[in-house]
Amino acid sequence: MPAAVQPGVPARRFSFDLAFGELVFEGDMQGFPIEQVRFTDAEDQNIWDSSRLYIDGASWVWRYAVGVCRAYTEQT
Secondary structure (H helix, E strand, O other), X not given: OOOOOXXXXXXXXXXXXXXXXXXXXXXXXXXXXXXHHOOOOOOOOOHHHOOEEEEOOEEEEHHHHHHHHHHHHHHO
16 A cells, blocks of 8 residues: 555545547546656566556556557547
């Protein structure tokens, strides 16, 4: 559990738009410091312990969220 997480205290989410040309995705992320929410593939990190990004309501591991949006826009 990230150090900023306190049992019984929900983390605040921050909303943003992720635009690729004409397509815009709605995103939400946890309000923790970037080093706690971003997975960098460091040896001491476990990807499943990192916080998630929420894109158009779907939950994604941080590392893959933007790539999934980009791939979707390239198909349309």
